[in-house]
Amino acid sequence: MTRTTPWIRPLAEAPATAREVSGAHSRTRQDLFTEWSASLGFPGHFGRNWDAFTDCLRDIVPTAVVVRDAGALLADAPQLELAVLVDVLAEAAGDDSATPRLLLFLDDTPDRLASLNTRMAQGS
Template identity: 50%
Template structure:
């Protein structure tokens, strides 16, 4: 992938005020099993969620669409679901690099094709000295984040 993933942004980027924001902790997502548990709890996946990529994809899509539908009653029906990842440098740190690519691919599907109005935003929060490492890992996985300051 050569284009930036506009749906992945450093926390320094502007976040639309109408976005529904959820927070996950990268320190709890060092493995895929930890990621499944943290995202399921933070995003309110149903009790029947199974910790695997297919179920994660299904539940994430449902959560994204529900967030957008909930906003339909408000003045901004096309709001994105913004997921803030604290300690982003720890995201899938104990997994092979290919697992990060799978995760970002699933998120990319939920974000949709409209780069001007993504359905999902992934906001990366890390210490300033670690943010370059985070964006490099994302780029190596095929999803370079939208550069800071280029909204």
Template identity: 45%
Template sequence: MNATAHWLRPLPASEAAPASAKEIRGTHARTTVDLFAEWSAALGFPDWFGHNWDAFEECLRTVTAPDESGPVTLVLRNAALLLEDEDPRQLGILLDILDGSDFGLLLLDDSADDLSQLARRMTAAGFTPPPMPEA
């Protein structure tokens, strides 16, 4: 994976998410089944979305900003809960897909402690996480 992922960073408390950003709830993405449902609803995946990683990757390529001007910004609220109830390999698959796509920017919104926990899970999944805020 890309050691310097340009598409992933924490959302500092002092920074507001862009008004056009789409919101993903980590509380509704603790398993792959839930992740597929949450991301599909938030990003408006087509009806043919097959709720598997291949279809997810294909649908992600079609996501654009609300004004269709280009890539979209996603804000992942409660980010530390992302795929928390799954084997770390599932998080690795998601990160591989995101790293290989041009969807835009994923902003991680959570406490410093929880982002540190997510960074450890990312590392266990074989991904080099972005610098996380100090607790």
């Protein structure tokens, strides 16, 4: 998974300032909200729903996020949840493919990244 979208980049390109989240701690939507809000510094009034998640991402960008154990991302959630996450992240990244406001770097074994790529493609 290198350049499926302009805002998903190879891990080797991640800046030292990138924030990290755990895919292993983001297996369900509620787990994802907990993990990402803590790791990315969402405000205490974060509403733990997709609209609030979108708003919080908009407030913290531009930023770079490394997802460790990315293959586990929303693995225990319905397929639709991963599709919603991808849409939300794409919106946060913006329309400028040369300089996205959000960059995502996925870290896992090649087979787990391939599996995530398949799940992402099925949701689109």
